[in-house]
Amino acid sequence: MAESFIKNSPLITRYSGNPILTKEDVPYPVATVHNAAVVKHDKKYIMIFRAHLHNGRSILGKAESDDGFHFRADKDPFMVPARNEPFKEYEDFGVEDPRIVFLEGEYLITYSAYSRHGVRIGLAKTRDFKTIERYALITEADYRNVVIFPEKFGGLYARLDRPHSEISPWSVWISYSPDLKYWGDSKLIMKPLQYHWDEMKIGPGAPPIKTSRGWLNIYHGVFPTMDGSVYRLGLALHDLHDPSKIIAVGDNWILQPEEACERTGYVHNVVFSCAAIPEDDGSVKIYWGAADTVMCVGTANLESLVEHCLNNPRQAL
Numbered sequence: 001m002a003e004s005f006i007k008n009s010p011l012i013t014r015y016s017g018n019p020i021l022t023k024e025d026v027p028y029p030v031a032t033v034h035n036a037a038v039v040k041h042d043k044k045y046i047m048i049f050r051a052h053l054h055n056g057r058s059i060l061g062k063a064e065s066d067d068g069f070h071f072r073a074d075k076d077p078f079m080v081p082a083r084n085e086p087f088k089e090y091e092d093f094g095v096e097d098p099r100i101v102f103l104e105g106e107y108l109i110t111y112s113a114y115s116r117h118g119v120r121i122g123l124a125k126t127r128d129f130k131t132i133e134r135y136a137l138i139t140e141a142d143y144r145n146v147v148i149f150p151e152k153f154g155g156l157y158a159r160l161d162r163p164h165s166e167i168s169p170w171s172v173w174i175s176y177s178p179d180l181k182y183w184g185d186s187k188l189i190m191k192p193l194q195y196h197w198d199e200m201k202i203g204p205g206a207p208p209i210k211t212s213r214g215w216l217n218i219y220h221g222v223f224p225t226m227d228g229s230v231y232r233l234g235l236a237l238h239d240l241h242d243p244s245k246i247i248a249v250g251d252n253w254i255l256q257p258e259e260a261c262e263r264t265g266y267v268h269n270v271v272f273s274c275a276a277i278p279e280d281d282g283s284v285k286i287y288w289g290a291a292d293t294v295m296c297v298g299t300a301n302l303e304s305l306v307e308h309c310l311n312n313p314r315q316a317l
């Protein structure tokens with residue numbers, strides 16, 4: 001059957017060949033393939049995906065593609081829990097949900113590091129996706145979903161953070177750093193909205209995309225139901241020069257679990273994005289893990305995503 005695009009959400013057109021990567025495509029034993037970072041490197045699309053091993057802990061695998069839709073997985077894992085301190089102590093339960101940005105000649109990989117001490121964020125670097133250097137553990141525990149902006153602001157690196165506290169649950173903050181290791185000047189910039197599709201949790205998804213009208217932030221929002229939580233995707237637009245300023249948050253979600261592979265799997269009713277790639281023709285490829293089990297992709301028009309935020313915004317805080 002010729003591949004085409006099907007089952008449109010209003011803004012995102014799902015690829016008809018979804019899922020684009022599953023455990024069957026991986027040459028070593030894994031139970032899932034999901035929540036992947038994707039970047040363009042050397043004319044190829046490189047996907048760094050999360051995979052559960054059969055002991056329930058996660059590692060990161062790598063796959064490559066010429067077109068962003070058809071991926072081939074490497075024969076060995078890309079990144080497994082570290083054997084050297086200080087990382088070993090904090091990655092013992094696994095490494096999860098990577099995000100990648102290209103900055104100053106290097107790819108910066110942020111990932112969730114799990115251990116008996118909780119979940120915190122690690123930063124690793126690579127130039128070629130062949131060798132990786134663990135750089136630093138950049139948060140304490142109770143952080144996930146850290147994405148670094150692909151540009152500096154006033155000489156500082158900036159990142160979106162997602163700490164958790166009972167008083168202000170699962171909200172998005174911003175922090176800055178002179179060296180990618182020490183972070184501060186933190187500020188709360190966006191909260192879940194009560195009785196709304198993202199009322200329980202929000203978290204940064206793909207690294208922000210630069211547009212003429214602001215940084216586009218594809219985030220995930222979670223709503224609790226009697227049948228468990230539903231993970232959807234939404235959009236926020238940040239000021240180009242001061243990303244702590246949110247220009248608009250789109251009121252509606254842009255993607256929710258609808259296809260069979262998004263509704264059923266290891267964790268049902270989940271679409272969770274860690275990557276989006278803007279293309280030269282004004283389109284953007286958005287990648288998401290479906291039901292914590294497989295990887296999917298869809299395309300959207302970048303300008304329409306920006307309009308979505310600006311035309312029907314909701315409060316950020």
Ligand code: BMA
Nearest residue numbers: 035096097231267270272292
């Ligand atoms: C979140 C994280 C994600 C996962 C999602 C849905 O808390 O664990 O990695 O995709 O839940 O299970």
